[in-house]
Amino acid sequence: MRIPCPFCGPRDLSEFAYLGDAAPVRPAETSDATAVFDYVYLRANPAGPHRERWYHASGCRLWLTVTRDTRTHEVLFAEEAAP
Amino acid sequence: MSVGPYRLPTGGAIDRAQALSFRFDGTSLTGFAGDTLASALLANGHRVVGRSFKYHRPRGVLTAGPEEPNALVELRSGARREPNTKATTAELFDGLEAASQNRWPSLRFDIGAAARLAGSAASAGFYYKTFMWPAAFWEKVYEPAIRRAAGLGRASGVEDPDTYEKAFAFCDVLVIGGGPAGLIAALTAGRSGARVILCDEDFVLGGRLNAERTEIDGQPAAIWAAAIATELEALPNVRVMRRTAVVGVYDGGTYAALERVADHLLEPPFGQPRQRFWRIVAKTAVLATGAVERPIVFGGNDKPGVMMAGAVRTYLNRFSVAPGRRVAFFANNDDAWTTAADLRAAGVDLVAVIDSRAEVADHIRAKAGNARVELSAAVADAKGGYGLTSLQIATPKGRIALDADALAVSGGWNPQLGLATHLGGKPQWSERHAAFLLPADLPAGLTVAGAANGMMTTAEALADGAAKGATAADAAGFTAAPAPLPRASDESFAVAPLWQVAASRTKAFVDFQNDVTASDLALSVREGFTSVEHLKRYTTLGMATDQGRTSNVNGLAMLAALTGRGIAETGATRARPPERPVAFGALAGLHRGKHLKPTRLTPSHRWAASEGAVFIEAGPWLRAQWYPRPGEKTWLDSVSREAAAVRSAVGICDVSTLGKIALFGRDVGAFLDRVYCNTFSTLPVGKLRYGLMLREDGFVMDDGTTARLSENEWVMSTTTANAAKVMHHLELARQVLWPQLDVRLASVTEQWAQFAIAGPNARALLERLLGDVSDEVVPYLAARIFDLGGIPARLFRVSFSGERAYEIAVPAQYGDALAHELMWAGEGLGVTPYGTEALGVLRIEKGHVAGNELNGQTTARDLGLGKMMSAKKDYIGRVMAARPALIDPDRPMLAGFRAVDPTKRPRAGAHFLKIGAPETPENDEGYLTSVAFSPALNRWIGLGFIKRGPERVGERIRAYDRMQGGDLELEICAPVFVDPEGTRVHG
Amino acid sequence: MVDLAARSAFDGLLLPIGTGQGVTVHEPAGLGVATILAGPDRAAFAARVRDMFAATLSSGSMHIATPAISFLGTSRNVWLAVGAGGSxxxxxxxxxxxxxxEVADQSGAYGILDLTGPNAMAVLAKGLPIDLDSSAFAEDAxxxxxxxxxxxxxxxxxxGFRLATPRSSAASFWHWLSASAAEYELGVA
Structure with a gap:
């Protein structure tokens, strides 16, 4: 698989580290254990396009949001995670 | 010198001026340059080249390519011996040595063949049924017996003297296969200016064109192919890779290929690998892998002398070898008749052509000349003890016998689509071709051309190749002009399916390599294994090294008939990479032995070696473990001396392996407050603090110190093991969680050589280099920058040993020199280099946690560091660390342990039990994580986690270690064994 | 007065395996290396770079060369600067x-090698998963x-190419390089 890093260009999968679902947002300073529990453990697992966090560990060290079709591994889009 | 009794007097693509001598089973033979081992063996009349896997039946060469199931040999000898090499793809070289497999004591007389007299002893499901019970028999009785009997060739058993390497290539258009379709596809794409890679596994480009007598543009097909090859090699944007098989298709236009760089040489030339494993990234690809002929299943179809008709054509035309003296044909299609014509043209006796079809067009029939022709007929049984001698033919008029020493068989052609299905596509059944054609969902960027695409004639293949080459170049952003098509023949390939001859009375093979017979398939279906994937596993059909190239389609067509389903409904088994067998050596490349993974050396590695260090692998690092001195008998002597020297004088230790991260920006303090559980924003410039980092799930991730060098510059240290992980984590926190904070990071692990200088004489040692480092200038937990002969040196007042200690850091290029300088400065002060073992002893004596305790399953509270978790701020892991299970007072907590008998050594990993409690998981109270012999206490001590540990000081427990046979009484104590008041750090 | 001698990352490792006709390796001496991280005011940073170095740094994967310094874009708003000037x-x-x-000294962090000669690209292809063809890897890439x-x-x-690789891995890197370049007659300059 290849990921088009927005900084480095298209690169081999071996340069990247995978984190997972990009959707969970860290709850703001809260003591609501349920919200934090969901953030830490709950993940969607869709069949189809999925926004995921990938880290270009052997390249620019940017965190990316990669849209990947989980059925075909087709990488539809990659952007920097930081705004 | 004999050219071989079966070598034809003229013709072929062999170089008769270049004779090559080789040995087969100890016999010296001669072949020519351009031969394969198989063609040279056939030329010399070696019809039997091996024994079959299960029944040890004599087997001969069946094919002329990588689909070969029978002719497997051990190639080369000694350390280079390579089992299961296909003689049909092994290029002949001078001095080649080969030996047949699966026979004992000799190929001619094989004891194992007697086993076949036992009849059904090895039928379908044999392994599952016979060797089920008792389970213990598997390892000791069944498996060795099966292995001896089966003998899949022998590995050399010694290290391979050759090297293997990996390589990457990139192109616009990858063409897989150098037959007619591939050649013209590559040429069309190449002329457009696209970067083209053409991979072909043969050593001569042209594919089937090298085996044909047909003409292209008025010249022999092989000559046309050679001319195209020359033109391709002249194009600077085209790379032709011979002896290179594409073996896998992966996501994103990535392909794997195996280049057999030196398999055709006695030894690889200097500096070259035997094989090279390529990863090729291509914008588009054209799959032109052609088709493979399939056998027909009839009695005795495995007799040496029975050969595929297309292979007969290859041996006749390319290698100038006759398959026998009296050759018969058995076919269900027109193509085989072309071979019959070629045989006659070569002057070999054509005995008969037997075709299962009722009618054959006159111009096809004419190819047999005056030879006997039997239509609506089939070979029922092939006879002969050690090779074919006669045929039993079932005709509408009854059974007739015919003498023949070779039989050319053709059941039709299967397009080679394995690569097209690696990403999941399912091939589609075509009635017209009586074969599976390409799947509807091809991998992105891949098109299929030529015979692989069902274009079975040369003219069709050329037209399709040119069109697909142009399409591929266009899709890659080029404009390909349609090439004028060469004139080529449009031979008929008409075929009427015939899978199996019903009239056969003897063993009829479907899968030659795994010895799967027609009756095995029938048995499998009777026993309920009717899905194609079940049948495959139950009978092992198609699971041998030939990957079922000659057996799969026949097998599933027969399955379809046995179950009353259509072939399309029955479906095909899924092809998976690699498409060709790949040696582990090629996958490993240079990663062998101590080069399995890269090794990292510390800046003072050479100095440590000069001090006699014993090194240990610590993750990727090689670190000094201890420094033996004359007279020391064991490692413990050395380690205890080093640890004692730190407590009494001064020791130095390279700690450069710790991760180091520079943090810049106005908001670093706020950022650190969020990634550490304790507070950093209050840290003044010039000071450092110990920090504990949690994961978001509340467990401890890492620990270390962070120093504030200036208002906006900080430097963090991490543990050696977690350096990369912490960087990754901090980048996530900075880029994703809190992008609004002004924080910038740079890894500086490699930049700083850092040494711990620990012990009561540490200050005296450093003052010889830096001047005043007294408590007034460098108080405890201070961070200062000194000028060390024009070099900026960072000095941190930290202690892992509990003694007065400093860490000094200089740019890494000065690390080795600094180590020497520190030794010089310590002269007369008792300076002692110490390694990781002494480092461990010192920290265990002080109850400091390290990797063994920060094991991903422990919380700050478990470590006795609960008070570090700030209640005044949010930080990663705060909420989850407060989960009820993580604050359960019964959780194992850090404690110290000492052996009741001080001479007894407990082992890390031992589990704690109450004295007298049975050794059951329910009675488990915790475990010992770190153990050391303390020279300060003159006894064995340890750290570990035990339920309510801090409340149980003084209690005796049992440390039970079933793995290493340990069972000792320990006393629980406080985790700080030495200087619990903490005065020595200021001493 | 303490006088520490610098030791380059590949010191003692570079041994030729041939004439150098295919590829030559050279370890340049005395180079300064540093990581530059642009501050939050990108305009001010760009202006200062223009004033001080007569260079315009684009935040991309590009090599901007001035006579004295090579600025290598390694990440968003991050450059590795390589130039003469040592410590x-x-x-x-x-x-x-x-x-x-901000600037982080990296003078000791990397081993730097120059790989030149007709087979330099073929050697790199044995380990580097990057397309170095001029159509894909531009002059300033x-x-x-x-x-x-x-x-x-x-x-x-x-x-040819200049490579920067972590100092601690120099021996392992040399193992790869020397094995990969052997067939091309690796020379040392």
């Missing part, structure tokens, strides 16, 4: 960029990647 290189840069950007699990930064120099 004071980073400090000089830091002074030039004070207030608009930079690649941050890895070779056999060892990090590497690659950019062009006349006649």
């Amino acid at each position: 004071t290189f980073a400090a000089d840069l830091a002074r030039s960029l004070a207030g608009v950007g 930079v690649a941050v990647s890895h070779i056999e699990h060892i990090g590497v930064i690659v950019w062009r120099i006349p006649g």
Whole structure:
């Protein structure tokens, strides 16, 4: 698989580290254990396009949001995670 | 010198001026340059080249390519011996040595063949049924017996003297296969200016064109192919890779290929690998892998002398070898008749052509000349003890016998689509071709051309190749002009399916390599294994090294008939990479032995070696473990001396392996407050603090110190093991969680050589280099920058040993020199280099946690560091660390342990039990994580986690270690064994 | 007075395996190396770089060369600066960029090798998963990647490529390089 890093260009999968679902947002300073529990453990697992966090560990060290079709591994889009 | 009794007097693509001598089973033979081992063996009349896997039946060469199931040999000898090499793809070289497999004591007389007299002893499901019970028999009785009997060739058993390497290539258009379709596809794409890679596994480009007598543009097909090859090699944007098989298709236009760089040489030339494993990234690809002929299943179809008709054509035309003296044909299609014509043209006796079809067009029939022709007929049984001698033919008029020493068989052609299905596509059944054609969902960027695409004639293949080459170049952003098509023949390939001859009375093979017979398939279906994937596993059909190239389609067509389903409904088994067998050596490349993974050396590695260090692998690092001195008998002597020297004088230790991260920006303090559980924003410039980092799930991730060098510059240290992980984590926190904070990071692990200088004489040692480092200038937990002969040196007042200690850091290029300088400065002060073992002893004596305790399953509270978790701020892991299970007072907590008998050594990993409690998981109270012999206490001590540990000081427990046979009484104590008041750090 | 001798990353490792007709390796001496991180005021940073170095740094994977310094874009708003100046290189840069950007000295962090000759690209293809063809890797391109699990930064120099690789892995990197270049007669300059 290849990921088009927005900084480095298209690169081999071996340069990247995978984190997972990009959707969970860290709850703001809260003591609501349920919200934090969901953030830490709950993940969607869709069949189809999925926004995921990938880290270009052997390249620019940017965190990316990669849209990947989980059925075909087709990488539809990659952007920097930081705004 | 004999050219071989079966070598034809003229013709072929062999170089008769270049004779090559080789040995087969100890016999010296001669072949020519351009031969394969198989063609040279056939030329010399070696019809039997091996024994079959299960029944040890004599087997001969069946094919002329990588689909070969029978002719497997051990190639080369000694350390280079390579089992299961296909003689049909092994290029002949001078001095080649080969030996047949699966026979004992000799190929001619094989004891194992007697086993076949036992009849059904090895039928379908044999392994599952016979060797089920008792389970213990598997390892000791069944498996060795099966292995001896089966003998899949022998590995050399010694290290391979050759090297293997990996390589990457990139192109616009990858063409897989150098037959007619591939050649013209590559040429069309190449002329457009696209970067083209053409991979072909043969050593001569042209594919089937090298085996044909047909003409292209008025010249022999092989000559046309050679001319195209020359033109391709002249194009600077085209790379032709011979002896290179594409073996896998992966996501994103990535392909794997195996280049057999030196398999055709006695030894690889200097500096070259035997094989090279390529990863090729291509914008588009054209799959032109052609088709493979399939056998027909009839009695005795495995007799040496029975050969595929297309292979007969290859041996006749390319290698100038006759398959026998009296050759018969058995076919269900027109193509085989072309071979019959070629045989006659070569002057070999054509005995008969037997075709299962009722009618054959006159111009096809004419190819047999005056030879006997039997239509609506089939070979029922092939006879002969050690090779074919006669045929039993079932005709509408009854059974007739015919003498023949070779039989050319053709059941039709299967397009080679394995690569097209690696990403999941399912091939589609075509009635017209009586074969599976390409799947509807091809991998992105891949098109299929030529015979692989069902274009079975040369003219069709050329037209399709040119069109697909142009399409591929266009899709890659080029404009390909349609090439004028060469004139080529449009031979008929008409075929009427015939899978199996019903009239056969003897063993009829479907899968030659795994010895799967027609009756095995029938048995499998009777026993309920009717899905194609079940049948495959139950009978092992198609699971041998030939990957079922000659057996799969026949097998599933027969399955379809046995179950009353259509072939399309029955479906095909899924092809998976690699498409060709790949040696582990090629996958490993240079990663062998101590080069399995890269090794990292510390800046003072050479100095440590000069001090006699014993090194240990610590993750990727090689670190000094201890420094033996004359007279020391064991490692413990050395380690205890080093640890004692730190407590009494001064020791130095390279700690450069710790991760180091520079943090810049106005908001670093706020950022650190969020990634550490304790507070950093209050840290003044010039000071450092110990920090504990949690994961978001509340467990401890890492620990270390962070120093504030200036208002906006900080430097963090991490543990050696977690350096990369912490960087990754901090980048996530900075880029994703809190992008609004002004924080910038740079890894500086490699930049700083850092040494711990620990012990009561540490200050005296450093003052010889830096001047005043007294408590007034460098108080405890201070961070200062000194000028060390024009070099900026960072000095941190930290202690892992509990003694007065400093860490000094200089740019890494000065690390080795600094180590020497520190030794010089310590002269007369008792300076002692110490390694990781002494480092461990010192920290265990002080109850400091390290990797063994920060094991991903422990919380700050478990470590006795609960008070570090700030209640005044949010930080990663705060909420989850407060989960009820993580604050359960019964959780194992850090404690110290000492052996009741001080001479007894407990082992890390031992589990704690109450004295007298049975050794059951329910009675488990915790475990010992770190153990050391303390020279300060003159006894064995340890750290570990035990339920309510801090409340149980003084209690005796049992440390039970079933793995290493340990069972000792320990006393629980406080985790700080030495200087619990903490005065020595200021001493 | 303490006088520490610097030791280059590949010191003692570079042994030729041939004549050098295919590929030559050379370890340049005395280079300064530093990481530059632009501050939050990008405009001020860009202006200062223009004033001090007569260079315009685009935030991309590009090599901007001035006569004295190579600025290699390694990440968003991050550059690796390589130039003559040895031990004071980073400090000089830091002074030039004070207030608009930060500088981390990396003078000891990397081993730097120049790989030149007709087979330089073929050698790199044995480990670097990057397309170095001029159609894909322009004159001013930079690649941050890895070779056999060892990090590497690659950019062009006349006649070949310059590589920066972590100091601690120099011996392992040399094992890969020497094995990969042997068939091309690896020379040492």
